[in-house]
Amino acid sequence: MPELINNKNTFSLIEVTKSIQKTLAERYKSSFWVQAEMSKLNHYTHSGHCYPDLVEKKDGKVIAQLRSNLWRDDYIKINRTFQSVLKEPLKDGIKILFLARISFSPAYGLALRIIDIDPSYTLGDLEKEKQETIRRLKEEGIFGMNKTLQLPLLPQRIAIVSVETSKGYADFLKVIDANEWNYKFFHLLFPALLQGEKAVESINNQLDRIKKVIKHFDVVAIIRGGGGDIGLSCYNHYQLAREIALFPIPVITGIGHATNETVTEMVSFANAITPTKMAEYLLQKFHNFSVPVQKAEDKIVDRSRRILSEEKTKFRSEIKLFRSVTQNILIKNQNNLTERVQSLSRQSRFLFRNERESLTTIKQGIGKGSGILIVSGEQAINQAMEKVFNRSLLFLKDRKVDLINIEK
Structure with a gap:
């Protein structure tokens, strides 16, 4: 009151x-x-x-x-x-x-x-938000930009956006690091919240960090996993989807659900249902390179062995033929040499015999001719001495006459 x-x-x-x-x-x-x-x-x-x-x-x-x-x-x-x-x-x-x-x-x-x-009302609103994000990205012409990038032939350097304690992250590392083919990867974790109202800001912050060291990475992997299909609406957010669409290197996603693909997954370079499938996707890239190389190696080895075997057989045949030909040539040359030696021996004996007879004839000729030459020489010497003597007498006689004239 x-x-x-x-x-x-x-x-x-x-x-x-x-x-x-x-x-x-x-x-x-x-x-x-x-x-x-x-x-x-x-x-x-x-x-x-x-x-x-x-x-x-x-x-x-x-x-x-x-x-x-x-x-x-x-x-x-x-x-x-x-x-x-x-x-x-x-x-x-x-x-x-x-x-x-x-x-x-x-x-x-x-x-x-x-x-x-009523969840159906909220579902409709979330779907409306998703479609609005898709519309804006397509209007800006960036919806498929990340898909146009070139993934390296061997994407070894991976920047991972995930939670360190995430089961999906652990599954990814288990597959990628313990692969039976011993493929080697370098990966670095950039920790972020992956669901909830702060997820968009957290993921975008880590993507900004990766941009600063972008030259050290080949691909970005966003790994959620382990959370089922709960908490995926943040991956339809315009700002996150835009950041991924415009990212300068390929972004692959392993958000970990089987239905209702999010916009983030649509604009990423590649999407895997689970982190394990993502790891297998990267391993497959190595397979795509290594398997043909291995096959080529096996083919080269096989072809080389066959060529070596064929060439070895051919070489053996050539050696056998060479030996046969050389033996025939040696035998033929040996026979020719024997004949030439015999011929040379006969000719030498004939020549020696002829020369011996010639020398005997010359010796006899020299013996007869030498006596005649001696007699002729003595005569010539006597004539020369007589001539000298006579000239000397004339000279002395002339000098005597000159002296007599001088005395007068």
């Missing part, structure tokens, strides 16, 4: 709030469906209750907002349905169509008590 204070009917705050509570309870007896954006879920793990902040926006501005309550049992039921239908949990920033009752508490004020949420 009101209290009269200074001639004024005055109500206490509890009376006012209880009156409002009563009025609202009488006016809004049944539940009703409401559409709004859940800007913040405000889930408290210790109690299990949620206190979502609901807003309605127009042209980016908030035109209405209200607090709501989602009690633990209702939250568990609704969240399980969301994960089953949307493959997404309840989270911040989604549009919802929910069944609610007006709730008013004198202590906490007005709120909507959420009883149920």
